[in-house]
Amino acid sequence: MYKIVEKKDLAPNIISMDILAPRVANSAQPGQFVIVIVDEEGERIPLTICNYDKEKGTVNIVIQAMGSSTKRIVALDEGDYLKDFVGPLGRPSDYVNEDIEEVKKQKVLFVAGGVGAAPVFPQVRWFHEHGIDVDVIVGAKTKELIILEDEIKEVAGNLYIATDDGSYGFNGMVTGLIEELVVNQGKEYDLVISIGPMIMMKFVCLLTKKLGIKTVVSLNPIMVDGTGMCGACRVTVGNETKFACVDGPEFDGHLVDFDEALKRQAQYKKEEIELAKRGQEKTCTCQHGGVHNG
């Protein structure tokens, strides 16, 4: 059992939790994820690690209530327990193991969509701790769904906000803002790292390919075990089948078959709706599961 030591509301239906899991906190690196099971009947849900404190032994996750299991997690309070919390899973981001002098030479732009801002945060902080300023775009449907703005601002070079309805920051999608920065303002980037809904990452990649900027995406396919034993999370990258849970979750976005990935992600939509009905929920708009996943 894993104790919830702190719970915070970030936005409507989006909460942040610090979970006491010393072994996970001790080994976590940027880019990795955990798998959570809320209770005996719960499913295994992958969630990207959003922060970790090795001294306190805590790991932070951010969850958007979408399906049955995520709603049950969000309903828990400080002092309650999650049944299972396993990780860190997946490969750390590539730059973690690269020569830091080489990393410093690159101009990096992070592009986060929705709750994707949460997993982007520890990555931006990693760059900040290594003395590197990176630019960050955070996009959401509307102003009240922008999360972690202050936290990211503190560790980023420049933070740009985009809202689909123009209620805050740039009026439009994150792709529009990338074009604005690169094409209109003449900013130069060597690397884009994008985390958010699959459909957003697809369009970011289509644009950056045109602009000639290398792009890394953190894929969020359906997962079960998260350790490489089932292949539920398989994706086609550069014409090869990869298991996102062990070979990723980060891949070269220009090599990912997003259309296949999007279809595979919708595989359990019908079952999700059934499950939601059973739990007397009105609708289910989700990808199966959680924030960065499921």
Next chain:
Amino acid sequence: MDRFKRVPISVQDPVERASNFDEVCLGYTEEEAMAEAKRCLNCKHHPCVGNCPVGIHIPRFIKHIAEGEFEEAAHVLAEYTALPAVCGRVCPQEEQCEQVCVLGIKGEAVSIGKLERFAADWAREHNVEVGKTKEKNGFKVAVIGSGPAGITCAGDLAKEGYDVTIFEALHEPGGVLVYGIPEFRLPKEAVVKPEIENLKKLGVKIETNVIVGRTVTIDSLLDEEGFHAIFIGSGAGLPRFMGISGENLNGVFSANEFLTRNNLMKAFREDYDTPIKVGSKVAVIGGGNVAMDAARTALRLGAEVWIVYRRTEAELPARVEEVHHAMEEGIKFEFLTSPIEIVGNEDGWVKSIRCQRMELGEPDASGRRRPEPIIGSEFEFDVDTVIMALGTSPNPLIPATTAGLEINNRKCIVVDEDGQTSREGVFAGGDAVTGAATVILAMGAGKQAAEGIDKYIKEKYGEKANA
């Protein structure tokens, strides 16, 4: 009574069981078990013992059953195995103990497996305490993986007085016993859980949700957590795919995914959250026990099921009993058939599967006749789900994160005759070493490694750890 004929065992009716997940084989009653046990000739040279990978003294426990001393029978089993209720159910006895039973020469071998199961079930139902451990010696051993190899190794070391901790990546201990083998062959609550509880009674600690290679490493266990030795029993859990077109369509699953959803995550139960997709027509590719398990699971979830296998019935690697059960339940078999493409519809879902017919050619390296395609025999049949049960290989995570751990070209960990790897103090066994094999072979390897670890630690550190 005819000494050459087995006492029959009751099973659930095939029509009824095809729609439930209850155990198929119902086991012997006390009277039936005693009658079957009395068939044993108690031969002096007892060839059955030599053919049991963990060397159970079979005539000894059977004699106790014949005399109605069921508790004593359970004690004999406990000397050799931590998982008698499991092995009695899932071992391929026809290739092991029962294959060499002297009665088998003129008639039917003694039902050793069913008697082992009976004794273990009886002991559990009557709360018989079976575990005895020696005084603690102060040495710490870490066991990676809680499948049959790890459980056996941990149990044997605990009995010798070691302080044993098992690290398990999933949220439930048991390995393939919980995620792979379905309820209708091996009930989880009634059979697997109590055997794992017995292990805890021996003092073995189990930490679930720890992935060695990610959460901790072999080196951190040795250097920071003070373990004197490590046993790697991480299995062979990496599924194989065929590499044919259409394998990433929706509706194509590895048997591991399909079975994990159903068995570990209990997707067949309405009150559990994990969904499972089974269409109305399912093709299971492969002919091993995993293929039978996947096919019979799909059937129970309401589908019409075909097994597609490239050789003939005679070469099926699955247990005869399981093939027989599958056929009784209405699974259809397409022998000498191999898929060449999975065809999808415009929404990305499986629509059909294209196959070709095969014929058997010359024997290959394994001694089995190699299937060769018949030119022009391609055909297509409509299915909406395809389950790939083509075998598995060891997960590369531990070798990739452990410096100096030698693996062979099949990604299996290399060990010496004591079970020790190329890293001092690090032992391995089971499917991680052999590639996918059987529960009982993994147990044999776990037992052997426990002896190797005992020898290694005592030679290096003496009989007791310094306090």
